[in-house]
Structures are given as structure tokens and as C-alpha cells.
Amino acid sequence: MAHEAVSSSLAVDEQDSATLHQPTKDATPKINLLGMSRAALEQFFESLGEKKFRAGQVMKWVHQYFITDFAQMSNISGKLREKLEKVCEVKAPEVVHRHYSKDGTRKWVFRVGEGSGSLVETVLIPADDKTGARKTLCISSQVGCALDCSFCSTGKQGFQRDLTPDEIIGQLWVANESYMEDVEVAERTRSVTNVVMMGMGEPLLNFKPVVQAMSLMLDDFAYGMSKRRVTLSTSGIVPMIDKLGEQLDVALAISLHAPNDELRNELVPINKKYPLEQLIASAQRYIKKDGNESARKHVTIEYVMLDGVNDKLEHAHQMVKLLKDLPSKINLIPFNPFPHAPYGRSSRNRIMAFQKVLSDAGFVCTIRQTRGDDIDAACGQLVGQVADRTRRAEQWKKKVAQQHEIVRSQG
Structure with missing residues (x-):
């Protein structure tokens, strides 16, 4: 812990290290919704011409059901899911x-x-x-x-x-x-x-x-x-x-x-x-x-x-x-x-x-x-x-x- 005695004995396994990959860098980075507050998400959806309640729907999918694929968010319209897929991501x-x-x-x-x-x-x-x-x-x-x-x-x-x-x-x-x-x-x-x-x-x-x-x-x-x-x-x-x-x-x-x-x-x-x-x-x-x-x-x-x-x-x-x-x-x-x-x-x-x-x-x-x-x-x-x-x-x-x-x- 940062305020307690800390050991530096961990090393990443070679096998784990071998599986690491460098993420590709998009021309236009997607907006990560994972860390956005409810107020920020409400403002974001209003900027898309959507109702504020969409923020709560997406938050539940992400933080309570651990869904990162917009296609699986079944109570959101297909049109909005496609829009989110183009400009957003949920990335831990x-x-x-x-x-x-x-x-x-x-x-x-x-x-x-x-x-x-x-x-x-x-x-x-x-x-x-x-x-x-x-x-x-x-x-x-x-x-x-x-x-x-x-x-x-x-x-x-x-x-x-x-x-x-x-x-x-x-x-x-x-x-x-x-x-x-x-x-x-x-x-x-x-x-x-x-x-x-x-x-x-x-x-x-x-x-x-x-x-x-x-x-x-x-x-x-x-x-x-x-x-x-x-x-x-x-x-x-x-x-x-x-x-x-x-x-x-x-x-x-x-x-x-x-x-x-x-x-x-x-x-x-x-x-x-x-x-x-x-x-x-x-x-x-x-x-x-x-x-x-x-x-x-x-x-x-x-x-x-x-x-x-x-x-x-x-x-x-x-x-x-x-x-x-x-x-x-x-x-x-x-x-x-x-x-x-x-x-x-x-x-x-x-x-x-x-x-x-x-x-x-x-x-x-x-x-x-x-x-x-x-x-x-x-x-x-x-x-x-x-x-x-x-x-x-x-x-x-x-x-x-x-x-x-x-x-x-x-x-």
C-alpha cells in the first residue's frame, strides 16, 4: 500500500508478458464512458440529441451487468447503439x-x-x-x-x-x-x-x-x-x-x-x-x-x-x-x-x-x-x-x- 510497507517482489510472468499487445491508435480516439459520472453522461447524451435517462441505462449495463458491447444493451434503440459504437467505448x-x-x-x-x-x-x-x-x-x-x-x-x-x-x-x-x-x-x-x-x-x-x-x-x-x-x-x-x-x-x-x-x-x-x-x-x-x-x-x-x-x-x-x-x-x-x-x-x-x-x-x-x-x-x-x-x-x-x-x- 502507498502508506504502508510495500514489497516489490512481483514480476509479470513471461507467459503473460508474451501475450501483451500494443493497442492500435485510432485516427479519432473513442470516448471512454467507463469513468464518466452520471451528470457527464447525461450531458453527453443530450449533445447527441438523446434524452438524459439514457445515461442511467448505459451506466447500469456497464457497472451492474459488466457489459462493454453496446449491441447487447437491449433497452437502447438500434440506431443509438450504432451511434455509440462509432464514437464510444467502454474500456477498463x-x-x-x-x-x-x-x-x-x-x-x-x-x-x-x-x-x-x-x-x-x-x-x-x-x-x-x-x-x-x-x-x-x-x-x-x-x-x-x-x-x-x-x-x-x-x-x-x-x-x-x-x-x-x-x-x-x-x-x-x-x-x-x-x-x-x-x-x-x-x-x-x-x-x-x-x-x-x-x-x-x-x-x-x-x-x-x-x-x-x-x-x-x-x-x-x-x-x-x-x-x-x-x-x-x-x-x-x-x-x-x-x-x-x-x-x-x-x-x-x-x-x-x-x-x-x-x-x-x-x-x-x-x-x-x-x-x-x-x-x-x-x-x-x-x-x-x-x-x-x-x-x-x-x-x-x-x-x-x-x-x-x-x-x-x-x-x-x-x-x-x-x-x-x-x-x-x-x-x-x-x-x-x-x-x-x-x-x-x-x-x-x-x-x-x-x-x-x-x-x-x-x-x-x-x-x-x-x-x-x-x-x-x-x-x-x-x-x-x-x-x-x-x-x-x-x-x-x-x-x-x-x-x-x-x-x-x-x-
């Missing part, structure tokens, strides 16, 4: 690798952009809950990340570009469609129950496309998801948290990882610009916005457990003090080491002791279960071998090697 990002774990976890690697493009990853994690089988999809918002958190390998590849609305919502479309491949169209349903914007990238630094995609997730003509089941996770871009509160009502998660500014400056450098006092205040404002809507009753606090770094009991007591006025649930995340990572995973006993301090203080505090280990899809393993265009990873690995050499020479 290209899947270049997929792997389904024995524990039910599913992972996709998508190619985005033209030509060789770039790769981003998406992971679906199943779990049983009171309402039945929960399926949570972790979605990426950027190729790479500019924040360079010290424990995250996504940041080590640097920032390449933002994802477009169709590239973001396309990850949800593919995940849902993967369960419907052998299901008759009339019997298809939306299988993904929860979405977390916790994949590659900082969602609030790609604000407009992320909000547009999340609005589609909530739209009854698209995925009709509950506000409580759509979560945006941020490392703490304070002004954009406030802006999000003005435009969308979804659950908010904060990638905290440290309970004091000195340590957080080291682990999450954006803290130097937006320190903890400002971050906690913005989270409080978000909860209070518009009368405390259902999705905003609390903030989820994400905290990666790094051995000997942020997992001491004094850190737990600092968290109690930091979060005392912020309604929050805390999710402790065992660190998943990646090549050249300068950190190790906290022991189970230390994580449980940390949890006890928080629970005794009245916080709901859970320890995240690692899933999908057999396909490198456990929490914090969402990167893959993406091109390091900024050479940041190379420089970082060199720095780590130099530190190891210093330790050896001194010992």
Missing part, C-alpha cells in the same frame, strides 16, 4: 497479470497509458463478517508516489503520473467482473462490498479523478455502495482533507505510523509540512462536517508496526494522548519487509502489548490479518516491478548498502 485498464490465492485473495496488475505504459496493482481481500462474505478491494490512485515514506517501496520508485477516473473505477469494474465471467447477464451482481483507496499513490494528490471515481462507487446507477464502505486513506494532506469534506461523504483513514512529530517526520516526510496537530484538527473537522454523517462517525487510524522503531509502550501511550479527542478506530498492521527495507516486523507479543494499552484506554484496536502471502498480495505488498524513472529506488538501495557497510566496519 489492460490486465497483464492476475493471480488468485488459495485463501480467496485476488490480485491484478494493470497496464495504464499508451505504448509500454506503466503498471499498477489492485488487490481484493475476502473476509467473513456479520452480513456475509465481505470483499474489500484496495485500489490505486497514482503510478508511484511522491511522498517517499521511509518504509514504503512505492515511494522508492518515485511519482510517475496520476490515474484517470476510468483507470481508477476500472479496477473496481474488473474485480467485480471477475466473479461474473460464467454468470448469465440477467443474474449478475456486484460482488465487491468495500473499497479502500489505499493502493499505490496518495489519493488526495489526485483529487478530482479520485472524487469522480468514488462518486461513481456511491451512485445507485453504478455500484450503489454505502458511504461507510468506501474509504479514502491519506498520509495527511490537510487542505485536501478539508476539501474532501466539502465534496464527498465517505469514510476517512489516516496513515499515522508515529505518535509524535519527531518520529513521524522521519517515517512520513509530509508531516514536516502538515504536523500532527494540524492533521488531527483536520480529521476532527471532517467528522463534524454536515452534522456528523454516518460515514464520518470515526476516523480509522492505520499504524504499521516497525520493530524497535514505533512499537514501544511509550509510543502506545503517546497515541492515547494524541487521539483522545478524535473518535477513531485503530488498525495495527504487521510490517511486511521488502528487499533492502531498513526495518523489521514487530514481534507478535510486542504488537499485542501495544494493542492492550490502546484497548485499555477505550479504543477499538485490531491487528490486521495478513492475507494473500502466496501471491505477494499481503498488506504492504502492492507494488510490483515498476520502472524506476526517477532513479529514487536505486539511490535508496545504495544508501542502505552504505549504512550496512558502516555498521560492519564498526562491528
Whole structure:
């Protein structure tokens, strides 16, 4: 994940790579309807001389029945279907690798952009809950990340570009469609129950496309998801948290990882610009916005457990003090080491002791279960071998090697 420890252990299979093809470039590119909001689609159909309700019809075909062929949209006139076929398309990002774990976890690697493009990853994690089988999809918002958190390998590849609305919502479309491949169209349903914007990238630094995609997730003509089941996770871009509160009502998660500014400056450098006092205040404002809507009753606090770094009991007591006025649930995340990572995973006993301090203080505090280990899809393993265009990873690995050499020479 972009705000957590990330492993770069995935490589696209040779067989998968051999099947990749370069898309042909049309003289006049078709309009991709996949990422368009209902309002944009209504305006589009009016520009074609059609009624606005056509937008809702097409949205249902695309997002609820996973149909991309206009010829199959039977409640639309033949004349309009022919017109749409000429100027439009419904196109999700290209899947270049997929792997389904024995524990039910599913992972996709998508190619985005033209030509060789770039790769981003998406992971679906199943779990049983009171309402039945929960399926949570972790979605990426950027190729790479500019924040360079010290424990995250996504940041080590640097920032390449933002994802477009169709590239973001396309990850949800593919995940849902993967369960419907052998299901008759009339019997298809939306299988993904929860979405977390916790994949590659900082969602609030790609604000407009992320909000547009999340609005589609909530739209009854698209995925009709509950506000409580759509979560945006941020490392703490304070002004954009406030802006999000003005435009969308979804659950908010904060990638905290440290309970004091000195340590957080080291682990999450954006803290130097937006320190903890400002971050906690913005989270409080978000909860209070518009009368405390259902999705905003609390903030989820994400905290990666790094051995000997942020997992001491004094850190737990600092968290109690930091979060005392912020309604929050805390999710402790065992660190998943990646090549050249300068950190190790906290022991189970230390994580449980940390949890006890928080629970005794009245916080709901859970320890995240690692899933999908057999396909490198456990929490914090969402990167893959993406091109390091900024050479940041190379420089970082060199720095780590130099530190190891210093330790050896001194010992």
C-alpha cells in the first residue's frame, strides 16, 4: 500500500508478458464512458440529441451487468447503439497479470497509458463478517508516489503520473467482473462490498479523478455502495482533507505510523509540512462536517508496526494522548519487509502489548490479518516491478548498502 510497507517482489510472468499487445491508435480516439459520472453522461447524451435517462441505462449495463458491447444493451434503440459504437467505448485498464490465492485473495496488475505504459496493482481481500462474505478491494490512485515514506517501496520508485477516473473505477469494474465471467447477464451482481483507496499513490494528490471515481462507487446507477464502505486513506494532506469534506461523504483513514512529530517526520516526510496537530484538527473537522454523517462517525487510524522503531509502550501511550479527542478506530498492521527495507516486523507479543494499552484506554484496536502471502498480495505488498524513472529506488538501495557497510566496519 502507498502508506504502508510495500514489497516489490512481483514480476509479470513471461507467459503473460508474451501475450501483451500494443493497442492500435485510432485516427479519432473513442470516448471512454467507463469513468464518466452520471451528470457527464447525461450531458453527453443530450449533445447527441438523446434524452438524459439514457445515461442511467448505459451506466447500469456497464457497472451492474459488466457489459462493454453496446449491441447487447437491449433497452437502447438500434440506431443509438450504432451511434455509440462509432464514437464510444467502454474500456477498463489492460490486465497483464492476475493471480488468485488459495485463501480467496485476488490480485491484478494493470497496464495504464499508451505504448509500454506503466503498471499498477489492485488487490481484493475476502473476509467473513456479520452480513456475509465481505470483499474489500484496495485500489490505486497514482503510478508511484511522491511522498517517499521511509518504509514504503512505492515511494522508492518515485511519482510517475496520476490515474484517470476510468483507470481508477476500472479496477473496481474488473474485480467485480471477475466473479461474473460464467454468470448469465440477467443474474449478475456486484460482488465487491468495500473499497479502500489505499493502493499505490496518495489519493488526495489526485483529487478530482479520485472524487469522480468514488462518486461513481456511491451512485445507485453504478455500484450503489454505502458511504461507510468506501474509504479514502491519506498520509495527511490537510487542505485536501478539508476539501474532501466539502465534496464527498465517505469514510476517512489516516496513515499515522508515529505518535509524535519527531518520529513521524522521519517515517512520513509530509508531516514536516502538515504536523500532527494540524492533521488531527483536520480529521476532527471532517467528522463534524454536515452534522456528523454516518460515514464520518470515526476516523480509522492505520499504524504499521516497525520493530524497535514505533512499537514501544511509550509510543502506545503517546497515541492515547494524541487521539483522545478524535473518535477513531485503530488498525495495527504487521510490517511486511521488502528487499533492502531498513526495518523489521514487530514481534507478535510486542504488537499485542501495544494493542492492550490502546484497548485499555477505550479504543477499538485490531491487528490486521495478513492475507494473500502466496501471491505477494499481503498488506504492504502492492507494488510490483515498476520502472524506476526517477532513479529514487536505486539511490535508496545504495544508501542502505552504505549504512550496512558502516555498521560492519564498526562491528
